[in-house]
Structure formats: C-alpha cells, structure tokens
Amino acid sequence: MKNRKALFGFKDLKVEVEGKEVVKGVSLEIAPGEIHAIMGPNGSGKSSLSNALMGHPGYEITSGEAYLSGENLLDMEADERSRAGLFLAFQYPLAIPGVTVANFLRAALKSHRGPDADMTDFRRLLKAEMKSLSIDESFATRYLNDGFSGGEKKRVEILQMSVLNPQVALLDETDSGLDIDALKTVADGINRYHSENNGILLVTHYQRLLNYVKPDYVHVMIGGRLVKSGGPELALKLEESGYDWVAEEVGQKAGV
Amino acid sequence: MSENKPDIHIPEVIPELERGPLWLRELRRTSREAYNSTPIPARGLHLWRYTDPVKFVVDRSGAADTPYGDNYDDVEKVELNNLSEGHLSGLVSDFGGREIRFHGFEKLLADGIVVTTISEALEKYHSIVEEHLYQLVGSRSGKFEAMNGALWNDGIFIYIPDGKSVDKPIHLLREAGLAGSAQFPRTLVVVGRNAGLTLVDEYGGGTTEESAPGSYSNGAVEIFGQADSRTRYIMLQRQTQSTTSYLTHRARIDRGASMFTFALSFGGDTSKQNFGVILNGPGAESKMYGLLFGADYQHFDNHTLHHHAAGQTRSDIDFKVVLRDKALSAYTGLIKIDRQAKACEAYQENRNLLLNKGTRAETIPELEILNEDVMCSHGATIGPIDPMMVFYLQSRGVEYQQAMRMIVSGFVSDTLQQVPGDLQERITGFVNQRLEHL
Numbered sequence A: 001m002k003n004r005k006a007l008f009g010f011k012d013l014k015v016e017v018e019g020k021e022v023v024k025g026v027s028l029e030i031a032p033g034e035i036h037a038i039m040g041p042n043g044s045g046k047s048s049l050s051n052a053l054m055g056h057p058g059y060e061i062t063s064g065e066a067y068l069s070g071e072n073l074l075d076m077e078a079d080e081r082s083r084a085g086l087f088l089a090f091q092y093p094l095a096i097p098g099v100t101v102a103n104f105l106r107a108a109l110k111s112h113r114g115p116d117a118d119m120t121d122f123r124r125l126l127k128a129e130m131k132s133l134s135i136d137e138s139f140a141t142r143y144l145n146d147g148f149s150g151g152e153k154k155r156v157e158i159l160q161m162s163v164l165n166p167q168v169a170l171l172d173e174t175d176s177g178l179d180i181d182a183l184k185t186v187a188d189g190i191n192r193y194h195s196e197n198n199g200i201l202l203v204t205h206y207q208r209l210l211n212y213v214k215p216d217y218v219h220v221m222i223g224g225r226l227v228k229s230g231g232p233e234l235a236l237k238l239e240e241s242g243y244d245w246v247a248e249e250v251g252q253k254a255g256v
Numbered sequence B: 001m002s003e004n005k006p007d008i009h010i011p012e013v014i015p016e017l018e019r020g021p022l023w024l025r026e027l028r029r030t031s032r033e034a035y036n037s038t039p040i041p042a043r044g045l046h047l048w049r050y051t052d053p054v055k056f057v058v059d060r061s062g063a064a065d066t067p068y069g070d071n072y073d074d075v076e077k078v079e080l081n082n083l084s085e086g087h088l089s090g091l092v093s094d095f096g097g098r099e100i101r102f103h104g105f106e107k108l109l110a111d112g113i114v115v116t117t118i119s120e121a122l123e124k125y126h127s128i129v130e131e132h133l134y135q136l137v138g139s140r141s142g143k144f145e146a147m148n149g150a151l152w153n154d155g156i157f158i159y160i161p162d163g164k165s166v167d168k169p170i171h172l173l174r175e176a177g178l179a180g181s182a183q184f185p186r187t188l189v190v191v192g193r194n195a196g197l198t199l200v201d202e203y204g205g206g207t208t209e210e211s212a213p214g215s216y217s218n219g220a221v222e223i224f225g226q227a228d229s230r231t232r233y234i235m236l237q238r239q240t241q242s243t244t245s246y247l248t249h250r251a252r253i254d255r256g257a258s259m260f261t262f263a264l265s266f267g268g269d270t271s272k273q274n275f276g277v278i279l280n281g282p283g284a285e286s287k288m289y290g291l292l293f294g295a296d297y298q299h300f301d302n303h304t305l306h307h308h309a310a311g312q313t314r315s316d317i318d319f320k321v322v323l324r325d326k327a328l329s330a331y332t333g334l335i336k337i338d339r340q341a342k343a344c345e346a347y348q349e350n351r352n353l354l355l356n357k358g359t360r361a362e363t364i365p366e367l368e369i370l371n372e373d374v375m376c377s378h379g380a381t382i383g384p385i386d387p388m389m390v391f392y393l394q395s396r397g398v399e400y401q402q403a404m405r406m407i408v409s410g411f412v413s414d415t416l417q418q419v420p421g422d423l424q425e426r427i428t429g430f431v432n433q434r435l436e437h438l
C-alpha cells in the first residue's frame, strides 16, 4: 500500500442520477504528486462520479465517503469544495451569458483568497496564464463559453485551473475536441500546474493525452464500477484492444 | 377586504388648489369630475387583471402637510455631491409639489434654459404651459391619471429652447411622504427643435413602517420632443416597500426627434407604471429599456406603449425583469401602428428571470398594427435561473448568493450596454446598488 497519506480519496461511493444508480460503489486514493487516469466506455459513470464529487446538484451521493486533505467533502457545498482545493474541468462547460471570463475568474479567485485579499496582481496573472495557454487576450472580455468552440472551452477550463491552482484537479475529457496543437498546449498547462503537492484525476478515452501527461495509475470504469487498475501500460492495452477483454476478465472473476 | 373599500370622491373645493388661470382651474375641474364619475376599473379589464385598482384609491385629497422621510437628507446629500462634482446639470428636490427646491441651475438659466415650478411657468411661459399641460396625460387618460390631474399641487417645468442642449443629467428627486401621506408629482417637459435634454426622474422616499397606511404617490409626466430634438429620460423608482405608487409617463416626439427612455424599477410595494412614446413625425425614433428587480412581496405592473402615429418611425423596447422571493411582475407591451403610418419598424422584447419558486411573471404583448408595410417583432421569455449556471460558478468557489448576483448581472448586461457612454456609470451604479441587496 501507499506509504504517504492520501491527499484525496473516496470510498464505496454510490451515485444516483434521476433515481438511477450510475456509480455503484467505487474507491480510490490519490497521494500528493500522483496522476491517476480513469478510462472506460461511454456511459460507464465517469462524468457522474466527477460531477458528484464536485457537488453537482443533479448527482446524489447515496452512500460512501470522499475527503480532501483530511476534510469530509460530502458535508460541503460545491463552493466550499472548491475553496477546500477541489477543481473539476467539465466535460461540457456551460455558457454564462453576460459574465466575462475575466470577471468570472476574478470572482472565483477572490472567493478563494478571501474578501479582503489584494487582487492587484489579478490582471497580470490572468494575462500570463492566458498567454501560456495560447488563449487570445480578447477572450478575457468575452462572455464565459458563450459561442466558444469546443476546444476553446476546454482551454478555458484549464485556464481556470491554472489561476485557481487547486489541490486536486479532476479533468473530465479535457482532451476531447482539441486539435493536435491545442492538445499539446493543454497538456503543457496541466504539467505546469502539476507538482509534488497536488493530485490529478483525469478522465480520458485516448492514450494521446497520456503521452504528454504521464499517469502513475490507470483505472478502468465499467458499468459504474472501477473494475481494474494498473500502471500506464494499461492505457496502451486499452487503446489497442478496447474494453471487451476487461469486461470478460471481470465477468470471469465474478463467476458470470 | 378590498371589495368593500368605498370609492372615495374628490371634494369639489380644495382651497389650496384653487389657483392659477381659469383654463387650468377648468382642467382641474374636468379631471376631478372624470375621476369622480369613473368607476373603479373592474378587475377583469385588461390592464387591471393583475393589480387591484382599489389600492390606488386614497382618502387624502389635497395631501395636507406631510413631512418627508428620514433618509431624505442622505439621498439629497449624495446628489448634491454629484452636483458639486460636476456630474449633474442641476438638482430639483420635490416634496409633492408643496415645496420644490432648485439647486445649481444658475448656469443653465443664464443660458436661457428654463427649469422651474409649473406655477411660476404659468406666469412667465404661460403660452407654452397652456399649449402642453394635460395634453398627454389628462382627464381622459384613466381614473387615476384624472386623479393626478385634479390633485397635483405644483410640479416641475423644464423647457429647452431650440438648439440648446443639456447633456449632463438634470436630476429630479421626488420624495414620497411619511405614512398616510399622498403625493401627486407632476412634470412637464418641452424640448425645442434640435434641442437636447438628459433627465433623471427619481421617485424615492416613503415610510418604512410596515403597518398600514403606507405612503402613496401618483405621478404624471408629459414630455414633448420637438423636431430633431434628442431627449433622454431615466426613471428611477426607489420608494420604500410600504409605498403604493402609480406613474403615467407620456412622451410625444416629432419629425426626426429621438427619445431614449430607461426605466429602473426597484422600489415600492405595489407599483403601477405606464410608459409611452408617441412617434409623431417621420424619422422619429424611440428606444425604451426597462430593468425591474422585485423582491419580497413587491408587486409591479408595467405597461409600455409605442404608438407610431407617423410613417418612417422606429421603436425598440427591451424590458427585463428579475424576481425573487414572492415578487410579482406583470408586463403589458403595446405596439400601435396607425393606418397611415407606413414603413415603420417596431421591436419589443420582454425577458423575465425568476430566482426562485413563488415568484410570478406575466407578459402580455399587444399589437395593433393597422397597415401591412411595417417591420415588427416581439418576443418574451419567462424562466427560472439555470441551476447549472449557479453550480458552475459555485464549483469555482463563488458563494451561492454571489453566483446568483453574477448571473443576474449577466442577464441584464446586454441591456446596460445599450446605455450611452456618458450615462453608463450612473445607470450601472443604480443597478449595482440594487444588486448588492439581491
């Protein structure tokens, strides 16, 4: 087992959406400095898990626990979870008409720093992070995700992560919809953010992101369960052979 | 309870109002008779479907001495400060017409611009007043318009001579009185040919006591924009939530004239407001914006009218409503295009954002278009705040209340962007002050 104390984790977590159980008891621990990847077929519950961890009102956690730096996440509202250090880059980021990227991020950062915090560095910080992610300056005054292309939305999710610098980042298919150059830019952003002290849980369908952002562990989610874990080589095997063999293996184990 | 409240007649003689020229006394009499002989509108009648008319019947005719509210001095201080810092062209404090004070108009007066009481204007500018007063809001406009016509004490008269322009706002502070008081503010504005005016008309004050009787205000505003004039009228309703408020605004603009109307409705208990612009000459253009924030048990009933009486005229309305708690808003927007008024354009949009269950918004677009040669569109939406947007903001650390405020300010931001640059700060300031308490 791990020697170091886990930074983030959940145990026996079950999630219901619209009265249907879509995550059926999953457990995971992430120690500081670790990168974990979850892969799994469409509809296997990856986004449900991520959303529920972030406190999405549509996803009800019916049992289990989740914690971050020793604190119980499940007692917290979404905003408290964020301020406790959790971040989720959404698979489908929503547009917020009338709220500019800059105002949105300023409000977010201010909520993290506290009401009396000095925000004089904000513009510089935002500008620098946007530059690193090759986001045009004009995006600062555009309404958040309003009319953004798929790839632009993903980039702006990573921008938010960079500015807020969370303890743990859940990245739900941040690589989907990105062109090849953008994938590299975003991966660089993730790697810049990553340190010995924080953790990443990324959900992806493809090996290509994992070529840049190297996971320590890869987990497979099927039917609402984390059914298999391994090292980075597992991702390669999945890419090559798909999920059938895992399902079969699990089926055999379960004696089906 | 309201059903058995009697219709209260206005007495024939109210000594303090028996003054002015004969024609004026005649018009007062006609208004009084119209009020007395017009029954309280039936609830089924279309403009009264959402609001009980009995609320506007008061037994305080003549509005005897009523002291003004406690926080008046603070409000006035803010505007006096704006005046001294050069943000205003002048400030008028109006206490139900019984007392009207003018601040900082020396320069304008020297330039030939007239800002005074209607009673003084009756002496110095008699023919202008006689030609315009009661022409747009008079005894035939409705029972409560007639009530103002009978009971207004003194009012504010603004006249911008041809070619002159007042771009920095003249600010009118109309202060509602304390509990049990009734005010009948009246305003007459004439903007000459190729002249310009920016006017902020603020209705504030009123009692903060929650028990009956509250404060009462029934205002009438008449604005005439002569050919090629440019008028900007900003109405700000900030009365206390124990104030019952009625306001009828009518503007008529001639050939080539423009009218910008911005109505900010924040205050009052029950507020019935009616804004209308008559486009009376080719090339006339009216843009009207409404922002309404309702909370607690506030009840708003707004009407807008764009009446295209001449061809080649253009009108646009964007009326936005945000409600929380148990607040209610009914919006009725009428676009009227006369038979001979060809080649007009008229647009109207009403969007309503509901912050919680228990609020209620109604939207009633009305079109009376009597010719085919027009471009016209109207749209309305009523919807709750998107909980997914709230969650998105919360997931970045922003607290629930602030997330709501941000979404609301996003909802109104495109409307605020239509505000001319020099008024941006002021109007956005009014909105932000209100949002802080949302």
Ligand SMILES: Nc1ncnc2c1ncn2[C@@H]1O[C@H](COP(=O)(O)OP(=O)(O)OP(=O)(O)O)[C@@H](O)[C@H]1O
Pocket: A017, A018, A022, A040, A041, A042, A043, A044, A045, A046, A047, A048, A049, A058, A091
């Ligand atoms: N808001 C929702 N309403 C109804 N059903 C939902 C909702 N969200 C998720 N589900 C259902 O829950 C199951 C898991 O969906 P989820 O989005 O978690 O899958 P996923 O693993 O993220 O899939 P993908 O790889 O396609 O993103 C699916 O059957 C999905 O239809």
Ligand SMILES: [Mg+2]
Pocket: A046, A047, A048, A091, A172, A173
């Ligand atoms: Mg998903």
